[in-house]
Amino acid sequence: MIALEKRPEPSRTFSLAAPLLAVLATMLFGGLLFALLGKDPLEAIRTIFWEPLFGEFAFFYRPQLLIKGAPLVLIAIGLSLGFKAGIWNIGAEGQYIMGALFGAGVGLAFYPMESVFIFPLMVLAGAFGGWIWAMIPAVLKVKFGTNEILVSLMLVYVAEQFLASMSLGLMKNPEGFGFPGSRNLQQYASAHNAELITGSGMHWGVVAAFIAVIFGYVLLARHRLGFAIRVTGDAPRAAAFSGVNPARLVLFCLGMSGLLAGLAGVFEVSGPAGQVTIDFNVGYGFTAIIVAFLGRLNPVGILLAGGLMALTYIGGDIAQSKLGLPAAAIQVFQGMLLFFLLAFDLFTNYRLRLGRTEVA
Amino acid sequence: MTQPLLSLNALTKAYPGVVANDDVSLSIAAGEVHALLGENGAGKSTLVKMIYGLVRPDSGQMHMNGAPFTPSEPRAARAAGVGMVFQHFSLFDALSVAENIALGMENAPKLSELSARISAVSEAYGLPLSPDRIVGDLSAGERQRVEIIRCLLQEPKLLIMDEPTSVLTPQEVEILFKTLRKLSAEGTAILYISHKLEEIRTLCDSATILRLGKVVGHCMPRETTAREMAELMVGKLLQTPTRAAQPAGDVLLSLTGLRAKAPNTFGMALKDISLELRAGEILGIGGVAGNGQDELLAALSGERPAGRGMVVLKGEDIGPLGPTARRARGLLTAPEERMGHAAAPDMSLTENAMLTGALRQGLDKGGFLNWPAARQFAEDVIKQFDVRTPGPHAAARSLSGGNLQKFVIGREVMQRPEVFVVNQPTWGVDASAAAAIRQALLDLAQNGAALIVISQDLDELMEISDRFAALNEGRLSDPRPAQGITVEEIGLMMGGAHGMEVAHV
Numbered sequence: 097m098i099a100l101e102k103r104p105e106p107s108r109t110f111s112l113a114a115p116l117l118a119v120l121a122t123m124l125f126g127g128l129l130f131a132l133l134g135k136d137p138l139e140a141i142r143t144i145f146w147e148p149l150f151g152e153f154a155f156f157y158r159p160q161l162l163i164k165g166a167p168l169v170l171i172a173i174g175l176s177l178g179f180k181a182g183i184w185n186i187g188a189e190g191q192y193i194m195g196a197l198f199g200a201g202v203g204l205a206f207y208p209m210e211s212v213f214i215f216p217l218m219v220l221a222g223a224f225g226g227w228i229w230a231m232i233p234a235v236l237k238v239k240f241g242t243n244e245i246l247v248s249l250m251l252v253y254v255a256e257q258f259l260a261s262m263s264l265g266l267m268k269n270p271e272g273f274g275f276p277g278s279r280n281l282q283q284y285a286s287a288h289n290a291e292l293i294t295g296s297g298m299h300w301g302v303v304a305a306f307i308a309v310i311f312g313y314v315l316l317a318r319h320r321l322g323f324a325i326r327v328t329g330d331a332p333r334a335a336a337f338s339g340v341n342p343a344r345l346v347l348f349c350l351g352m353s354g355l356l357a358g359l360a361g362v363f364e365v366s367g368p369a370g371q372v373t374i375d376f377n378v379g380y381g382f383t384a385i386i387v388a389f390l391g392r393l394n395p396v397g398i399l400l401a402g403g404l405m406a407l408t409y410i411g412g413d414i415a416q417s418k419l420g421l422p423a424a425a426i427q428v429f430q431g432m433l434l435f436f437l438l439a440f441d442l443f444t445n446y447r448l449r450l451g452r453t454e455v456a
Numbered sequence: 457m458t459q460p461l462l463s464l465n466a467l468t469k470a471y472p473g474v475v476a477n478d479d480v481s482l483s484i485a486a487g488e489v490h491a492l493l494g495e496n497g498a499g500k501s502t503l504v505k506m507i508y509g510l511v512r513p514d515s516g517q518m519h520m521n522g523a524p525f526t527p528s529e530p531r532a533a534r535a536a537g538v539g540m541v542f543q544h545f546s547l548f549d550a551l552s553v554a555e556n557i558a559l560g561m562e563n564a565p566k567l568s569e570l571s572a573r574i575s576a577v578s579e580a581y582g583l584p585l586s587p588d589r590i591v592g593d594l595s596a597g598e599r600q601r602v603e604i605i606r607c608l609l610q611e612p613k614l615l616i617m618d619e620p621t622s623v624l625t626p627q628e629v630e631i632l633f634k635t636l637r638k639l640s641a642e643g644t645a646i647l648y649i650s651h652k653l654e655e656i657r658t659l660c661d662s663a664t665i666l667r668l669g670k671v672v673g674h675c676m677p678r679e680t681t682a683r684e685m686a687e688l689m690v691g692k693l694l695q696t697p698t699r700a701a702q703p704a705g706d707v708l709l710s711l712t713g714l715r716a717k718a719p720n721t722f723g724m725a726l727k728d729i730s731l732e733l734r735a736g737e738i739l740g741i742g743g744v745a746g747n748g749q750d751e752l753l754a755a756l757s758g759e760r761p762a763g764r765g766m767v768v769l770k771g772e773d774i775g776p777l778g779p780t781a782r783r784a785r786g787l788l789t790a791p792e793e794r795m796g797h798a799a800a801p802d803m804s805l806t807e808n809a810m811l812t813g814a815l816r817q818g819l820d821k822g823g824f825l826n827w828p829a830a831r832q833f834a835e836d837v838i839k840q841f842d843v844r845t846p847g848p849h850a851a852a853r854s855l856s857g858g859n860l861q862k863f864v865i866g867r868e869v870m871q872r873p874e875v876f877v878v879n880q881p882t883w884g885v886d887a888s889a890a891a892a893i894r895q896a897l898l899d900l901a902q903n904g905a906a907l908i909v910i911s912q913d914l915d916e917l918m919e920i921s922d923r924f925a926a927l928n929e930g931r932l933s934d935p936r937p938a939q940g941i942t943v944e945e946i947g948l949m950m951g952g953a954h955g956m957e958v959a960h961v
């Protein structure tokens with residue numbers, strides 16, 4: 097008989113090893129999946145993990161890593177704060193959209209005026225947009241005890257409708273020959289989130305992501321608020337006993353994750369995306385949930401996980417075009433990563449015991 | 457003496473890193489009430505688990521009526537005539553008494569038939585219990601009766617009882633003892649586990665004392681003093697907590713008409729509680745578990761703030777204030793549930809020291825936490841209160857219950873409270889540690905703090921309290937001087953016997 101036995105203390109080794117084991121298991125079973133699809137598994141794995149970093153066209157793909165990874169990390173840091181405390185914001189995608197709309201709206205309102213204040217104003221507006229969108233589930237939860245998972249998730253679809261309405265109406269480019277979508281902010285210098293070093297992929301969003309990692313780390317490790325978050329996640333009654341106000345924590349965690357998602361949105365819309373379009377959002381807000389868990393809700397872990405996730409995105413794209421792997425197979429591959437992580441994570445707190453067990 | 461019913465010969469059971477039972481031998485005759493005494497971790501549980509077939513010994517033999525007895529599982533032990541009433545009940549709240557009992561039986565008869573048998577047994581042994589009642593509605597004492605009747609239905613030859621009186625009022629204890637004596641008179645042997653020495657002296661014919669897995673003595677409890685037994689158990693001379701009498705000081709805390717709704721369906725509402733607590737005094741609050749102890753503590757700690765004017769600390773109305781503000785003003789508390797309430801199980805002791813110590817120990821500078829200082833504070837608590845742990849980095853859940861209790865109490869006491877409220881300060885703590893905790897509480901009072909000690913251990917309350925009151929159904933009786941109060945009076949304050957009747961012997 098195989099039995100799980102709770103460890104007296106969480107295993108440090110396993111909490112560090114679990115992500116690595118998860119990646120290895122994903123490679124193994126992903127390879128199996130690719131083989132069953134009739135592709136060379138080694139080639140496919142190599143294409144996904146190696147090609148973007150060290151392949152022939154790495155100079156093109158490496159900046160892409162930063163561009164894809166930054167919003168993931170930025171959003172995931174915010175989400176991890178709530179997740180640690182058992183507050184589940186599933187609607188980062190919506191907050192990301194609203195951040196982009198608020199930010200782009202401010203930028204477009206000033207068009208064609210040029211000023212150094214426009215971009216900072218847009219960033220503030222974007223942060224506010226994401227924050228206010230997240231405050232809806234937060235306030236509803238605190239005042240009426242609604243479930244923040246459902247409310248935040250449903251608000252994603254509301255945000256998507258706003259996005260469609262904006263790109264077809266209010267924000268539509270008057271000089272766009274009737275095509276949906278706003279003016280391209282990349283062609284509006286004051287509003288353009290340009291690369292800081294040409295060809296590096298490094299834009300203000302990447303900087304913000306790094307700052308968020310440091311901010312998250314300091315908050316959780318050194319600050320009273322971060323400690324309150326961790327205690328609430330571990331033992332809510334102990335947190336209440338120590339004096340944590342659960343309602344304030346809900347407002348802070350949801351607000352913070354909304355704010356960071358909004359920032360990711362405004363940096364994306366003013367930079368890599370350039371304009372508000374119907375299909376502006378590509379699922380960063382949902383993928384960031386995976387990133388947050390893959391990174392063990394730890395800021396540094398999230399940084400690495402965001403990089404890894406961006407890698408599988410880009411590598412997956414290459415594998416699609418080069419090897420003809422179906423997009424669904426890549427998504428399964430990414431899903432496996434989370435699945436295996438959660439599975440191996442169990443061993444942080446439990447160990448396997450073989451043989452007859454006794455009730456001790 | 458004739459052949460014993462059960463004899464254990466040189467039983468040994470080792471777990472990784474610890475020998476739980478080392479060469480333990482004892483024998484129990486039919487009809488004998490045999491006490492198994494020992495501190496927490498002395499190996500009592502392991503021993504009875506071996507008898508009940510839950511754990512297999514590494515070496516040694518057991519004999520039942522002279523024949524080898526090696527139960528491989530509880531079912532085999534039950535078939536051989538061993539019944540056990542656990543300290544923690546395994547009952548389903550949503551089912552009736554009869555359904556619960558049927559669930560534990562090999563081939564349960566029809567419910568109507570079973571109900572009739574339950575009624576018959578409960579009548580015969582003075583344990584009134586309606587088979588149709590839903591277990592969720594029963595008191596702790598009644599739930600225990602379900603477990604006892606469940607065992608009695610199998611007509612056991614040996615009944616093992618694990619700390620059965622911890623949930624009972626003195627009157628209920630008396631009734632239980634009558635039942636046990638009747639069983640013993642009919643020839644059922646009883647193995648009675650407890651650390652309440654007075655109980656053992658009234659009930660048991662013989663006693664085996666365990667310490668660190670070894671038998672350190674057998675005795676006749678009726679001819680041995682409680683102190684001698686305690687010292688055998690602990691292995692050293694016990695210190696009785698002491699302090700000099702002192703005049704009562706100013707009123708530090710007063711409750712006026714404190715009311716609170718029940719937090720949930722299983723909670724208890726607080727009804728119009730009033731009291732005054734003076735500097736230097738200890739008010740003991742007794743009562744059967746579930747009569748408002750947790751709710752009173754939550755109202756005092758600030759977890760569930762009270763209405764205006766209901767809680768006044770040193771002349772200031774702190775009713776609506778939360779835990780942090782109350783701590784800042786010198787009101788500290790320690791709840792009963794250590795794991796998950798007083799301490800966060802997965803966090804280190806350093807982090808748990810920070811949990812309530814941040815403010816008063818100056819570990820929080822403008823929101824930023826001083827971890828090295830918290831670690832030092834945790835180390836001080838560990839040292840001062842003799843907490844057995846590898847160090848402050850250990851997770852709270854890796855500590856034994858008694859050690860964590862010492863840490864939790866120590867953490868609050870070392871913050872020099874002006875008013876300290878503690879619920880079950882020595883629950884599950886071994887005798888010497890319990891004495892140390894009580895001494896720490898007395899020292900606090902000696903130094904001018906006012907204390908409320910909520911406990912279900914009446915001996916403890918009598919030992920340290922200046923005044924005594926009891927919680928019953930969320931109401932607090934008028935506090936009375938503890939000096940000279942009798943057990944009968946306490947029992948009446950606690951609400952009497954909750955409808956139990958004495959066995960028709």
